[in-house]
Amino acid sequence: MKKELRGFDSDVLSFADRRGIRMQVTNTETEVFKMLQDRGNLTTTTADRVDTGAARRFGESLATDPRAAAIDQKIASLESRRKELFGDQQPLVGFGIMGGVMAGAAMKPSGPPTKGIDAKQPSEPPQVPPKMQEAMALNGELMKLSEEKGKLIDARSREAGVPVRSGTMFAGQMSSDMMAEFQGAKTPAEKQQFEKMMGAVNGDRLQAARRESLRNIESLAARMDNPKMKGMLGKQLDDMRAHPEKIPMDRVKHNILIPDVHYYRPGGKGEAVLLDSENLERANKHVDGASGLYFSGTKTAQVDAAAVGRDGHTHGTASHELSHGLDYEVAAAVPAFYKTWSADLEKAYAQAKTRGASITEYALTNPREYVAEGVEHYHRDRALLKTRDPALHDVAERLLQQAGKLGVQ
């Protein structure tokens, strides 16, 4: 650790020491996770918290939301046009894999066999029947609408503050079993718990989406000619009837909401804890992304072991975290100095924000990160800092000088 902080003036380090700032090297993700939890920086959620009824009401209200309803109506009219085109032979499952299979089958040339002489002209584009062309255009349009609706669900749920995740990443047809896996559920118990939450959040909409999907697949199976394929699909159908969580559904059409929970395993293994997206983001930032943390309450700087002595983006983690400590402790030790200095810092930060540039992008996160990045880079490459952000160079230097002065007293 001493080596990590070799760039610092010894008086500055002695100030940090006197004020009780401690540096710790953490070793594992699990450790960091526990520490985040212990210090209240991370709250795990429980399955009950998701079962609020608010999400369910919100999902129901989507059907009467004017914009959502307008999209639904457009989708319905495009689907009925497709039915007009294909009648019973319409590609039944909207824009999923089966839609693709059906479209491919229907595209096989249906005219008279190609004459020998024509076969020598492979450059001629394949003839797509006009009906198919329209069907393909319809599918494209439907996909766009589906995406639009997905985004709308996301935006509306954020506005409403409802703890659900509609997730545009789940476009197209997906079963809740697959969604559970996406959210990190692995064990049968976890999947069962997720399924229960899906039910709590969606109520009748879940059954409606599954019923429709099953009907479509059954109808597809009924008109299949190939006995082998028909048999395979029949088996899949039996499986789906026994395990409704395996039925793919049109999430967007039926306003299916996804509970905002993630099964998170500290250290990548062991028992999962439930995190909502906000906490997940926080955990990921600290556990995976960030290489250090500073806790002002306990005056503890934590540096990930992997970041110690490493070049590249994590280089300087120790000095960055120590800078947070200096920032807090100078504020506590000399409030009068800090007040003036702070005003200059805020000004420099505001200017950097307006410019949209500083020594790093991370420096633009907030004034605290701004000064920490400044002090880190002051020790890393002073000249570069002075060129890139002279105002930051100056405030960083003044903070260090003040800390040094207090260190020799």
Ligand SMILES: [Zn+2]
């Ligand atoms: Zn920081």
